[in-house]
Amino acid sequence: MPPYTFAVGAALGMLGDAVFGDPRHGHPVAAFGRAAGAVEKVLWRDDRGRGVLHTLVCVGGAATAAAVTSRLVRRSPAASVALTAAATWSVVGGTSLGREARAIGGALAAGDLELARERLPHLCGRDPQALDGQQMARAVVESVAENTSDAVVGALVWGAVGGVPGLVAFRAVNTLDAMVGHKSARHRRYGWASARLDDVAGWPGARLTAALAVLAGDDTRGALRAWRADAAAHPSPNAGPVEASFAGALGVRLGGTLSYAGRVEHRAVLNGESGRPVAVPDIERAVRLSRRVGVLALAACAAGRLAASVLKGRTS
Numbered sequence: 001m002p003p004y005t006f007a008v009g010a011a012l013g014m015l016g017d018a019v020f021g022d023p024r025h026g027h028p029v030a031a032f033g034r035a036a037g038a039v040e041k042v043l044w045r046d047d048r049g050r051g052v053l054h055t056l057v058c059v060g061g062a063a064t065a066a067a068v069t070s071r072l073v074r075r076s077p078a079a080s081v082a083l084t085a086a087a088t089w090s091v092v093g094g095t096s097l098g099r100e101a102r103a104i105g106g107a108l109a110a111g112d113l114e115l116a117r118e119r120l121p122h123l124c125g126r127d128p129q130a131l132d133g134q135q136m137a138r139a140v141v142e143s144v145a146e147n148t149s150d151a152v153v154g155a156l157v158w159g160a161v162g163g164v165p166g167l168v169a170f171r172a173v174n175t176l177d178a179m180v181g182h183k184s185a186r187h188r189r190y191g192w193a194s195a196r197l198d199d200v201a202g203w204p205g206a207r208l209t210a211a212l213a214v215l216a217g218d219d220t221r222g223a224l225r226a227w228r229a230d231a232a233a234h235p236s237p238n239a240g241p242v243e244a245s246f247a248g249a250l251g252v253r254l255g256g257t258l259s260y261a262g263r264v265e266h267r268a269v270l271n272g273e274s275g276r277p278v279a280v281p282d283i284e285r286a287v288r289l290s291r292r293v294g295v296l297a298l299a300a301c302a303a304g305r306l307a308a309s310v311l312k313g314r315t316s
Contacts, residue, residue, distance in 0.1 A: 002077050002080075003305070003306055003309030003310070004306065005077065005080045005081055005084055005163075006084055006159060006160060006163060006301075006302065006305045007302035007303075007305060007306055008081050008084075008085075009080070009081040009082070009083070009084025009085040009087075009088060010084060010085070010088045010156060010159055010160075010298060010301065010302060011298060011302065012081070012084075012085035012088070012089075013084065013085040013086065013087065013088020013089040013090075013092065014088060014089075014092060014094075014294070014295075014298050016085065016088075016089040017088075017089050017092050017093070017094055017095050018094075018095055020089075020095075021095040021096050021099065022093055022095070022096045023089070023090065027090070028090045028091075029090065029091065029171060029175055032058075032062060032171075032172060032175055033175055033179065035058070035061075036054075036058045036175070036176060036179060037179070039054055039057055039058055040054060040179075040180065040190075043057075044186075044190060045190070046186075046189050046190065047189055047190065048189050048190070048192050048193065050190060051180070051187075051189060051190040051191055051192055051193045051194065052193040054176075054180070054190070054193070054194070055176060055193040055194045055197055058172060058176055059169055059172045059173055059176065059197070062168050062169060062171075062172040063165045063168060063169040063172065065168075066087070066164045066165040066167070066168035066169070067164075067165040069083065069164070070083060070163060070164045070165060083164055084159070084163065084164055084167075087159075087164045087167045087168060088155070088156075088159065088167060090171075091155045091167050091168065091170070091171035092151060092152050092155050092156070092294075093147070093151035093152070094148070094151060094152045094290065094291065094294045097123075097143075097144060097147050097148070097151055097152075097287075097290065098144075098287040098290065098291065100119065100122050100123045101123060101140050101143070101144050101283050101286065101287050102283065102284065102287060103119055104116050104119050104120060104123065104136065104140050104283070105137070105140065105280055105283035105284060107119065108133050108136060108137055108280045108283075109280050111133075113132070113133055113136075116128070116133070116136050117129060117131070117136070120136055120139065120140070123139075123140060123143045123147075124139055124140075124142070124143040125182070126139045126258065133280070134277060134278065134279070137278045137279060137280050137282065137283060138252075138253075138254060138256075138277075138278040139258075140283050140286070141246070141250070141252065141254065141278050141282055141283060141286045142243055142254050142255075144246075144283070144286040144287060144290050145213075145239075145242050145243045145245075145246035145247075145254070145286065145290070146239045146242055146243060147290075148209055148213075148242065148246075148290040148293055148294065149202065149205050149206045149209040149238065149239075149242045150174050150202065150205075151174075152290075152293075152294045152297065153205045153206075153208055153209040153212070153293065153294065153297040154170055154174070154201065154202050154204075154205025154206070154209075155167055155170050155171060155174075155205075156205075156297050156298055156301040157170075157204050157205045157208060157297075157301055158170040158201065158205075159301065160301035160302070160304050160305040169201075170201055170205075173194070173197050173198050173201045174198060174201070174202070176194040176197075176198070177191075177194050177195055177197075177198035179191075179194075180194050180195075181194045181195035181198055182195075199236075199237055199238060202238040203237070203238060205238075206237075206238035206239070206241050206242050207241060208297060208300065209241075209242045209245075209293060209297070210227050210231070210241035210242050210244070210245040211245075212292075212293040212296045212297055212300070213242070213245040213246050213249045213289060213293055214227065214245055214248075214249065215296065216249070216289060216292040216293055216296060217245070217246070217248070217249020217250065217289055218249060218250065218251065218285075219248060219249055219250075219251055220249075222248035222249065222251060222271070222274055223245045223246075223247075223248035223249035224245075224248065225248055225274070226244045226245060226247050226248030226270060226271040226274070226275075227241055227244045227245040227248065229244075230244045230247075230255075230268065230269075230270045230271060230272070231243075231244040231245075231270075233255075233267075233268035233270070234255065234267065234268065234270065235265075235267065240270075243255070243270055244270045244271065246286065246289065247270040247271035247275055248271050248274070248275070249289060250275075250282055250285055250286060250289065251271075251274070251275055251276065252271065252275045252276055252277070252278045252279075252282055253269055253270065253271055253272050253275035253276065253277060253278070254269070254270040254271065254275075254278070255267045255268055255269045255270040255272075256269050
């Protein structure tokens with residue numbers, strides 16, 4: 001496969017996402033979710049071993065299908081680029097992320113808290129009835145930060161490493177974590193493997209996202225300071241660096257008390273010493289920062305893939 005395949009295909013896929021957003025019908029991620037749900041119905045037991053099997057079947061099946069398809073088109077550079085573009089468009093979700101965030105921001109700006117509460121579950125798992133306008137704005141900014149890593153940068157990183165199978169496998173892992181990785185009574189044991197695998201798969205993308213937020217944000221020093229000082233206090237090893245760097249880059253405070261389906265969590269405040277409370281206009285600033293980070297991530301991952309191909313050619 002020519003070394004430029006990923007760079008060109010990923011760029012076309014990101015362009016497709018920017019122009020069209022997520023596929024409106026027959027979304028492959030939605031199809032994967034339905035298949036994973038069907039597998040869960042067959043395999044579910046309150047047991048970690050069954051959860052490991054569930055993760056292997058779903059992620060392994062998706063990655064194998066992507067690998068077979070890639071192999072079928074490997075002799076055609078044009079087909080390989082087209083497949084990479086289609087896979088990238090299918091698995092990244094930066095445009096839809098921005099649209100949902102802006103929709104909630106618009107409702108908050110208009111004072112329509114009920115509409116904002118109605119739309120918030122489309123973006124994150126918070127309990128909207130427990131949040132006022134400022135808390136919803138904070139939840140949106142936190143979700144934009146975290147999903148920049150999960151929905152854009154992480155996929156590009158694994159695409160650069162593994163091509164189309166890498167793109168597909170990362171999205172499969174991330175989707176499974178959203179489905180079964182939370183600590184509900186049903187999934188505390190069964191979803192353990194999916195949650196841990198998501199932590200591992202998300203590690204490099206989260207660090208790249210944080211680093212690019214430092215470079216692309218309005219306050220480079222603030223973003224770096226918040227990342228260093230506060231990331232480790234977050235309960236998630238991957239959301240911590242991303243949310244802390246976004247908080248510093250935007251000059252706001254994130255974290256604090258959260259509510260998920262009636263379960264209250266008291267988290268550390270990120271950028272607490274230098275930041276101010278999130279305001280509604282910060283949602284648009286977060287979306288713009290997310291977009292800049294996504295573009296920089298595409299450039300970094302494409303350059304990394306090309307550099308690796310050059311080095312491989314020199315040593316072979």
